[in-house]
Amino acid sequence: MQLRKHFLLSFLALSSNVLADSVLFESNEYSSGALGLGPFQTFMSSPSTPAIWNFIVPYNESTSGQIEEGLILLAPRGTNVNSDGGLIYDKAGNLVWDGTEFGQTLTFKTDTYKGETVILMWSPGTILGSGVGAGYDLIINNQYEVIANFTADLNGTLADFHDIRLTSNDTALITAYQAKPWDLSAFNITNGWLLDSIAQEIDPSTGKAIFTCKSLGVASDHVNTSLCYASPGSSGTAEDNPWDYFHINAVNKDDLGNYLISSRHCHSIYYVGSDGNIIWNIGGMNSSVTMNNGTTFTWQHDVRWQNNQTQISLFDNEGTAWELDSSSSRGLLLDFDAAGNQVSFNKEWLPYNVTVSESQGNVGILDSGNTIIGWGQIPWFSEYDSNGQLLYVVQFGVGDVQSYRAYSANWTATPTTRPSVFVAENEFNTTVYTSWNGATEVVTWQLYGSTSDSPQLAIPLSNTTKNGFETIIPFNSSSTNYKYYQVAAFNSNEKIIAFSNFTASDGSSQGPAANQTVDSSSNNSTGSATPSSSAGLRSTVSPIFSTSSPLSSTGGALQNLVRLPSVLAALWIIVALL
Numbered sequence: 029m030q031l032r033k034h035f036l037l038s039f040l041a042l043s044s045n046v047l048a049d050s051v052l053f054e055s056n057e058y059s060s061g062a063l064g065l066g067p068f069q070t071f072m073s074s075p076s077t078p079a080i081w082n083f084i085v086p087y088n089e090s091t092s093g094q095i096e097e098g099l100i101l102l103a104p105r106g107t108n109v110n111s112d113g114g115l116i117y118d119k120a121g122n123l124v125w126d127g128t129e130f131g132q133t134l135t136f137k138t139d140t141y142k143g144e145t146v147i148l149m150w151s152p153g154t155i156l157g158s159g160v161g162a163g164y165d166l167i168i169n170n171q172y173e174v175i176a177n178f179t180a181d182l183n184g185t186l187a188d189f190h191d192i193r194l195t196s197n198d199t200a201l202i203t204a205y206q207a208k209p210w211d212l213s214a215f216n217i218t219n220g221w222l223l224d225s226i227a228q229e230i231d232p233s234t235g236k237a238i239f240t241c242k243s244l245g246v247a248s249d250h251v252n253t254s255l256c257y258a259s260p261g262s263s264g265t266a267e268d269n270p271w272d273y274f275h276i277n278a279v280n281k282d283d284l285g286n287y288l289i290s291s292r293h294c295h296s297i298y299y300v301g302s303d304g305n306i307i308w309n310i311g312g313m314n315s316s317v318t319m320n321n322g323t324t325f326t327w328q329h330d331v332r333w334q335n336n337q338t339q340i341s342l343f344d345n346e347g348t349a350w351e352l353d354s355s356s357s358r359g360l361l362l363d364f365d366a367a368g369n370q371v372s373f374n375k376e377w378l379p380y381n382v383t384v385s386e387s388q389g390n391v392g393i394l395d396s397g398n399t400i401i402g403w404g405q406i407p408w409f410s411e412y413d414s415n416g417q418l419l420y421v422v423q424f425g426v427g428d429v430q431s432y433r434a435y436s437a438n439w440t441a442t443p444t445t446r447p448s449v450f451v452a453e454n455e456f457n458t459t460v461y462t463s464w465n466g467a468t469e470v471v472t473w474q475l476y477g478s479t480s481d482s483p484q485l486a487i488p489l490s491n492t493t494k495n496g497f498e499t500i501i502p503f504n505s506s507s508t509n510y511k512y513y514q515v516a517a518f519n520s521n522e523k524i525i526a527f528s529n530f531t532a533s534d535g536s537s538q539g540p541a542a543n544q545t546v547d548s549s550s551n552n553s554t555g556s557a558t559p560s561s562s563a564g565l566r567s568t569v570s571p572i573f574s575t576s577s578p579l580s581s582t583g584g585a586l587q588n589l590v591r592l593p594s595v596l597a598a599l600w601i602i603v604a605l606l
């Protein structure tokens with residue numbers, strides 16, 4: 029990466045809040061928008077401009093011990109986002125991977141594919157006027173290589189963004205939407221168009237559908253559209269303006285071979301057999317399952333089985349762009365009693381600052397019992413301990429900044445790219461800035477310098493502990509005039525896992541010396557989903573304690589954000605495509 033100093037400096041001069049690896053605590057300036065509606069940071073060694081975090085509720089000495097180890101996956105997008113796309117941070121708020129080279133995504137999570145931890149991403153994709161997507165689903169390995177690229181298997185209809193997840197059989201569950209001509213004369217719409225919600229199970233290695241399930245299709249086997257909660261409004265009039273009456277936004281499969289599907293616009297969860305029949309449904313106007321006190325949900329997202337199918341978690345939005353059903357959204361955990369055909373309230377996770385998120389959002393129950401809630405349209409996420417105690421709240425934007433979901437996950441990766449180096453010199457000192465986008469295993473950076481025109485003669489000069497995304501290596505060069513600098517990345521086993529190019533202060537660079545080879549087996553357990561047993565191969569999460577004075581925190585003002593369109597109801601039909 030050729031980074032030109034003058035470019036970076038002029039870029040820096042244009043932005044007021046440009047601190048590398050900056051994290052704020054209870055900052056009223058941030059929350060009020062005084063730092064901009066999408067505060068971002070910049071680096072010397074990288075063109076990344078990730079969102080800066082503001083800990084609305086910072087963790088402290090009593091709560092930090094409860095935080096579950098892991099990294100945070102966000103996918104900020106919106107008119108106030110500098111560069112849309114997937115971002116991985118450590119829990120202290122330092123960037124780990126900037127995935128914006130792939131562009132905007134909505135689903136952005138880790139999963140397991142053929143025994144390896146991978147990243148799933150919807151990219152590239154287009155958000156259509158109807159509020160659904162048409163794009164591709166990617167599986168990315170822990171060297172950031174795309175190992176599968178597939179879409180819906182529907183005769184040209186591309187994959188929607190609302191869900192991608194992998195099954196234990198290495199198949200992918202995805203969503204798709206198709207506009208269909210439909211008789212909407214009951215709604216006074218002539219030549220009506222309805223949006224069919226589709227769940228597909230795809231074999232990523234072939235791109236072929238193993239199973240397809242549609243909300244429309246067999247007229248004799250449908251749910252009445254009057255069961256849906258959104259009128260067509262001005263939609264339903266044309267193929268590019270269909271009525272999204274069902275709005276699928278989550279699909280799961282269990283080992284019985286049945287599918288659990290969320291319909292936002294019917295406020296309902298459908299359990300569909302492998303033959304395409306609805307086995308039961310929870311919620312909405314015709315729940316077949318008895319809903320006990322406290323279990324009603326509306327406009328929900330991220331419906332998941334929990335605890336061996338004895339519980340269901342979901343993000344209960346409690347509102348849309350045009351309707352507020354209560355004073356706040358919530359994470360909701362339901363106890364599912366299959367034998368008694370009923371659901372009961374187990375627990376809820378309420379936001380720190382009571383607000384309804386009109387769209388998006390998710391609930392991630394972690395192995396420890398901790399829970400991460402992504403507040404969707406509101407650029408906040410929160411972690412709670414297993415007792416429901418709030419551990420911290422992070423704000424990652426102020427204006428139109430949204431992340432469809434927020435995840436906490438373990439992720440170790442060693443990119444195929446080289447570390448990046450930027451050299452800044454003055455008369456007395458040299459400062460070397462280094463970063464390696466996506467690398468999780470670097471512990472120490474060793475600096476090399478060459479006084480000769482032959483960079484290959486560089487010798488080791490110093491070691492600096494990796495600090496955040498970009499490590500700043502100050503070097504007093506008053507007595508020696510080095511022409512080229514280089515860094516090597518050491519992992520926790522004191523093995524070199526990468527060499528940078530040799531880089532001069534004018535930005536010119538040359539590749540490493542021929543004898544600077546890296547033993548790839550000294551990288552972390554590349555490709556293994558199981559953490560290595562070797563000591564300390566985890567990415568370190570430095571605990572942060574807020575030292576700021578106890579300012580009263582302010583909530584992120586909710587802006588008039590992107591609204592997903594409306595809709596209503598139906599039935600699942602199966603098109604088994606074997």
Ligand SMILES: *[C@@H]1O[C@H](CO)[C@@H](O)[C@H](O)[C@H]1NC(C)=O
Nearest residue numbers: 029446447448529537538539
């Ligand atoms: C390293 O140098 C090579 C050859 O000049 C160049 O193609 C590559 O982009 C450089 N890599 C980095 C990370 O600077």
Ligand SMILES: *[C@@H]1O[C@H](CO)[C@@H](O)[C@H](O)[C@H]1NC(C)=O
Nearest residue numbers: 130151152164166174177178
């Ligand atoms: C995935 O496949 C599509 C269709 O061939 C292509 O346009 C896109 O560039 C591919 N994405 C990646 C990351 O290779």
Ligand SMILES: *[C@@H]1O[C@H](CO)[C@@H](O)[C@H](O)[C@H]1NC(C)=O
Nearest residue numbers: 181182183184185206603605
């Ligand atoms: C697939 O799409 C083509 C072109 O739009 C169309 O002619 C054909 O009938 C479609 N096939 C099916 C099975 O829908």
Ligand SMILES: *[C@@H]1O[C@H](CO)[C@@H](O)[C@H](O)[C@H]1NC(C)=O
Nearest residue numbers: 212213214215216217259260
């Ligand atoms: C359809 O139009 C008729 C006549 O204007 C009106 O009485 C009726 O309420 C309308 N129905 C709906 C569903 O809008």
Ligand SMILES: *[C@@H]1O[C@H](CO)[C@@H](O)[C@H](O)[C@H]1NC(C)=O
Nearest residue numbers: 195196197281282283284285
């Ligand atoms: C995995 O495949 C087995 C054998 O075909 C099947 O019984 C099981 O239901 C499948 N599980 C999932 C989650 O697809």
Ligand SMILES: *[C@@H]1O[C@H](CO)[C@@H](O)[C@H](O)[C@H]1NC(C)=O
Nearest residue numbers: 320321322323324373374376
């Ligand atoms: C229903 O649950 C609410 C809390 O969600 C509780 O305050 C109320 O007492 C419950 N009502 C009944 C009849 O159990």
Ligand SMILES: *[C@@H]1O[C@H](CO)[C@@H](O)[C@H](O)[C@H]1NC(C)=O
Nearest residue numbers: 283284334335336337338366
């Ligand atoms: C999950 O539940 C099923 C059915 O009740 C039971 O047979 C199975 O043993 C359970 N599995 C685990 C891991 O508890």
Ligand SMILES: *[C@@H]1O[C@H](CO)[C@@H](O)[C@H](O)[C@H]1NC(C)=O
Nearest residue numbers: 097098394395396436437438
């Ligand atoms: C990450 O790994 C650690 C150590 O194995 C484990 O305690 C933690 O639950 C994992 N975190 C997540 C989010 O899976």
Ligand SMILES: *[C@@H]1O[C@H](CO)[C@@H](O)[C@H](O)[C@H]1NC(C)=O
Nearest residue numbers: 454456457458502503504505
């Ligand atoms: C040069 O670096 C040394 C050590 O980091 C520092 O003490 C000194 O102030 C620096 N001098 C200048 C002129 O930047």
Ligand SMILES: *[C@@H]1O[C@H](CO)[C@@H](O)[C@H](O)[C@H]1NC(C)=O
Nearest residue numbers: 484485486541542543544545
């Ligand atoms: C690599 O080769 C250079 C000369 O080209 C030599 O000075 C250096 O010591 C060698 N390094 C190693 C690790 O062998």
Ligand SMILES: *[C@@H]1O[C@H](CO)[C@@H](O)[C@H](O)[C@H]1NC(C)=O
Nearest residue numbers: 472474488489490491518522
């Ligand atoms: C940096 O640390 C590595 C690993 O401990 C060590 O092998 C190397 O000699 C150190 N380099 C310097 C310049 O101290």
Ligand SMILES: *[C@@H]1O[C@H](CO)[C@@H](O)[C@H](O)[C@H]1NC(C)=O
Nearest residue numbers: 381383581582583584585586
């Ligand atoms: C909560 O958010 C609102 C705006 O939605 C704001 O006016 C209020 O100050 C916030 N309250 C707290 C305690 O953060």
